[in-house]
Amino acid sequence: MPLDVPFCDTPGQSLVVGVAAGVAGGLAGAAAGLGTAGVVALAAGLALVGELGGHLLRGDEQFRAAVRQVREGR
Numbered sequence: 919m920p921l922d923v924p925f926c927d928t929p930g931q932s933l934v935v936g937v938a939a940g941v942a943g944g945l946a947g948a949a950a951g952l953g954t955a956g957v958v959a960l961a962a963g964l965a966l967v968g969e970l971g972g973h974l975l976r977g978d979e980q981f982r983a984a985v986r987q988v989r990e991g992r
Contacts, residue, residue: 927980939965
């Protein structure tokens with residue numbers, strides 16, 4: 919079942935979240951001595967939470983349509 923995945927309408931948000939997650943995850947992970955894999959995992963988790971949180975706060979239509987598409991299983 920193919921999903922129709924359009925390009926994101928909020929590339930600026932993605933840029934800000936990605937950079938902030940990378941910096942915060944890098945600093946926190948290095949300070950905690952997590953090693954490379956741990957730092958990457960932490961930064962990725964922060965980016966995922968930041969992206970979802972940003973879309974939820976903004977309530978943009980593209981995100982709501984994507985959630986509906988996933989819930990309907992198409």
